[in-house]
Amino acid sequence: MRALRIILIVTVILGGLFVIADRVAVGFAEDEAAGRLKTSEGLASTPNVSIKGFPFLTQVVGGELDEVEVGIKNYEADTSGATGGGGTDTSTGTGPGKIRIDNLTAQMRGVAFSSGYTSATAASASGTATISYAELLKAAKAEPVQVTDGVTAQVVGLSDGGNGKIKVEVEATVLGNKLPQPVSVLSSVSVKGDNVEVHADSLPNLGVQLAEDKVRLITDFEQKIDDLPGGIKLDKVEAAKTGVDIKVKGSDVELVG
Secondary structure: OHHHHHHHHHHHHHHHHHHHHHHHHHHHHHHHHHHHHHHHHOOOOOOEEEEOOOOHHHHHHHOEEEEEEEEEEEEEEEEOOEEEOOOOEOOOOOOOEEEEEEEEEEEEEEEEEOOOOOOEEEEEEEEEEEEEHHHHHOOOOOOOEEEEOOEEEEEEEEEEEEOOEEEEEEEEEEOOEEOOOOEEEEEEEEEEOOEEEEEEOOOOOOOOOOOHHHHHHHHOEEEEOEOOHHHOEEEEEEEOOOEEEEEEEEEEEEEEO
């Protein structure tokens, strides 16, 4: 009995030491991955990296992690400029611009290492993020645009319109007289390829008869978003209280490398 008791005590101690070693190892790996991800993606701040599953060390021996969660508070995504409904480029300057994406969180599943642990690739990934209305507003034309003789207009505000719609506020000047208040319309938002598209459900009443294609040069616009971390892509989008909530997904996503 005494021998059995000693064996049990030793087993418990060794088990505890293994758990401690496992947690120390996973903490080190998370910090290392976060630092390398910050460098490879050119991030302003260090992202959060959380390795799921237990034990960690046996996953490492097997060469693959079950799941890794990555959180990036503010990510500056590349864009190719915004376009209005008529397809006119509304970007300023030359070369791609930037758009801030808030609270990007991605779950990477089936993360396999290279032989020298220099890179890691996830078999699949899914996640969520938000683009604020202030950021998305940059995709609309910044300057008043002449939609017909004597009539100019521009989008001056975006906000939550309820039921998954965006409220788009249009300011207009007709025959030299500025309308007393912006005119608002509800718009649908969707994803098409790498683009977030905003399309008015109906046209704003600016007090004069206007051709639909001319008005949509103002009300409709899109923002292309390129170079998301690891090559993940836009999947779905929906208007929310503070901005546009987006879902992302991908396969063979590079976590570090």
